[in-house]
Amino acid sequence: MALYRDEGIVLRTWKLGEADRIVVFLTLGRGKVRAVAKGVRKTRSKFGARLEPTSHAALQFYEGRELDIVTQADSIDHFRAVREDLDRFGRAATMLEAVDQLAQEGEANPRLFQMLLGALRTLSAQDAPLVAPAFFWKVLALEGYRPELDVCVECGAAEPLVAFDLDSGGVLCRGCRRGSSITPDALALLRRILGGQLGAALGEAASPATHEVDHLATRAMEHHLERRLRSAALLPNW
Amino acid sequence: MAVYAGPVQDLIDELGRLPGIGPKSAQRIAFHLLKLPRDDALRLARAVVEAKERVSFCTRCFNIAEGDACAICTDPRREASVLCVVEEPRDVVAVEKTGEFHGRYHVLQGAISPIEGIGPEQLRVRELLARIEPEGVQEIILCTNPNIEGEATAMYLAKLLGALDLQVTRIASGLPVGGDLEYADELTLGRALEGRRVLDTG
Numbered sequence: 001m002a003l004y005r006d007e008g009i010v011l012r013t014w015k016l017g018e019a020d021r022i023v024v025f026l027t028l029g030r031g032k033v034r035a036v037a038k039g040v041r042k043t044r045s046k047f048g049a050r051l052e053p054t055s056h057a058a059l060q061f062y063e064g065r066e067l068d069i070v071t072q073a074d075s076i077d078h079f080r081a082v083r084e085d086l087d088r089f090g091r092a093a094t095m096l097e098a099v100d101q102l103a104q105e106g107e108a109n110p111r112l113f114q115m116l117l118g119a120l121r122t123l124s125a126q127d128a129p130l131v132a133p134a135f136f137w138k139v140l141a142l143e144g145y146r147p148e149l150d151v152c153v154e155c156g157a158a159e160p161l162v163a164f165d166l167d168s169g170g171v172l173c174r175g176c177r178r179g180s181s182i183t184p185d186a187l188a189l190l191r192r193i194l195g196g197q198l199g200a201a202l203g204e205a206a207s208p209a210t211h212e213v214d215h216l217a218t219r220a221m222e223h224h225l226e227r228r229l230r231s232a233a234l235l236p237n238w
Numbered sequence: 239m240a241v242y243a244g245p246v247q248d249l250i251d252e253l254g255r256l257p258g259i260g261p262k263s264a265q266r267i268a269f270h271l272l273k274l275p276r277d278d279a280l281r282l283a284r285a286v287v288e289a290k291e292r293v294s295f296c297t298r299c300f301n302i303a304e305g306d307a308c309a310i311c312t313d314p315r316r317e318a319s320v321l322c323v324v325e326e327p328r329d330v331v332a333v334e335k336t337g338e339f340h341g342r343y344h345v346l347q348g349a350i351s352p353i354e355g356i357g358p359e360q361l362r363v364r365e366l367l368a369r370i371e372p373e374g375v376q377e378i379i380l381c382t383n384p385n386i387e388g389e390a391t392a393m394y395l396a397k398l399l400g401a402l403d404l405q406v407t408r409i410a411s412g413l414p415v416g417g418d419l420e421y422a423d424e425l426t427l428g429r430a431l432e433g434r435r436v437l438d439t440g
Contacts, residue, residue, distance in 0.1 A: 012353050017258050044414045048423030052386045053353070075424050083386060083425075086393040093352035100353075231352030 002063050006030055007076065009116055010055045011100040015041070023051050023070065024100060025059070028113050032103040035061055035068040050075045054082055054092050054120060079124040088123055091132040093231040094218070095119055098136065101225045102143065111142055122202060129206040133217035134193045141194060145169065145224055149191050152176055161187060164216060166223045185209035186216070246272070298369065300345040300362050302327045310334075310342060317341045319376040323366065323395065325349050325383060333381060341379075344369065349387040350394055358394060366395075370402065377405040384411045 008025030011032075016022050019041045025033045040047045050057050050073040060072040082088045099116055103109060119135040122128065140146070148170025151158050161171040164187075165179025171187065172178060186209045192201040193213070204210055218232045242250065246268060254264035271279050295301070296308035303309070310316060310330070320341030324330055330343050346361045369375065380395055382388035392408055399406045412430035413422055422430070 044417055046421050048421075049385075049425040050423045054386070078423075078425050080425065080428070083389060084393070086390060086397065089386070089390055089393075090352055097353050230355035234352050234355065234357040 003060055003071065004030075004063060005058070005060050006033070007056070007058050008033065009096075009113070009120070010051055010053050010057070011096045011103075012053055013037075013051070019045075021051070022067065026099055026103050026113055026116060027059070027108075028110060029108055030105075031107040031109055032100070032105045033061065033068060034105070035070045036064075037070045037073075047073050049078060052078075052083075053096055054079050054089075056117060056120070077121070077124075079120050081124045082120065085127070088127060090231065090235045092120060092123055094229055094235070095132055095135050097229050097231050098139070098221050098225065101227070102139065112139065115139060115142070126202070128202045128204070129210045130189070130193070130202055130204055130213065133210075133214040134198060134201060136217040136221045137190070137193050138198075140220055140224055143224065145220075146194065147171070147190075147220070149187065149194065166220055180216075182216070183209060183212060186212040189213050190216075295345075295347075299343050300347055300365065301330050301343055315340075318373050320379065321366075321369070321373075321375050321377070322379045322381050324381045325388065325391070329381065329383075339379075341377075342373075346382070346391065349382055349391045351387045352390075358398075361391070363395070363398070367398075370404065375404060377407060380406065380408045384409075 006027040006029045008027035011024045011026055013024070014022040016036060019039050021037050021040045023035055023037050023040075025035065027033050037047055037051050039045050040051055047070070049055070051070065055075065056077040056079070058074045058076055059070060061068040062071050079092070082092045095116065099112065103112060115135065115138055119131055123131045137147075147164070151171075152161060152173035152175075153165070153168045153170040154172055154176035157173040157175070160174055162174050162181055163172040163177040163179050164170070164182040165172055168179070171182065185207075189201055189204065189209055190213055192198070218229060222228055222232075241247070249271065250261070250264045250268045253259055253267050254261050256264075259267070271282070292304050293302055294305075296303035296311055297306050298311045299308060301308040301310065303311075317340055320339075321344055322333060322339055322341055323344045323346060324333065325346055325348060327345055330345065333339050333343075344362070344366050346363070346366070348356055348361050350356060350358065350361070370378075378395075378399060380392040382391045396406050396408070410429075410433050411426060412433055413419065413426065419427070
């Protein structure tokens, strides 16, 4: 049994017993880690706000058989702007939920970690409508599910591309169309997100096209995870 | 794995369902109950039955109550114009112990938690809105937990109540009395600085 150090982002927490919590982290070195934070719900806990969802912290764990134990936590960033804005918090929650589903215990995924950290930083700095959807598309591309956006997946025609089908993994022309329809504006945004112009796409103000990309990103992520994202279902009601 | 005679095993199984009680503790408590004088054991049984049959949720504030309305809602000395919104009945007890609050309560029975799929519809929010007009509420104190779910709930309610003609306040957050500054996390200390106040230098 040993102590180890890592840095991690809190994905979610579960209440445990009277004053403890099980905290699920995405760590840089060990992938998903589930650990017990003792006494964290007490007002005078040494952890304070450091172990709440979205927090980025430097951590020390005591390795246990089933669950590890958090022995120390020092805050690196707490993304206050995300915590104190209902809308942004909701969108951060969908990202955390998706990562919780994707990340594997004991399997380091530094790319995923950096992407989540980057997305939280961006969301904290600017209230951009495309942060969460762009994160979803990038993560799907990282997982090996990069949609075909340039030619029809069925016949290879380049124009006009009018539909997007999740099962076929890309766009379709008028002749082969199935799945849901996609507007040229939304398609252009998708190409920018996945084609190295992410920064420019994030500067986009909310519009029907960003809404379409958002909706499609959530559906693509749910399709990939083979389950619904609970937090995404709640968002429209806020 | 039923090792014990029927009724004893049933008792162990039932005790084992309680929060924080594992199979071993359940056995220990079961044997303790068996050793107890008959009257003592029956008193416990009666207390469980009584509590289950007579206690329900207050139809007005959703605190636990004996009968239709809870003791606080029926108390005429309580100000009706100030409402303290909390997550759980246990929070009512915590605020009551301070002796600083003389208004009434509203128990939401939870907090917004997107990851667990709990939204405003699952909470007693509609019931809160329905109380404002008839009771003449002028101030609502958002007294949800200072964690991420409680904050989200407070923000949601603040937005919802903002359109109405009343004062909405949020309990302060800061440093716990008796603690050390160096162990305070950045968020708490930051808020404590924001909420600083002028000392009376008289």
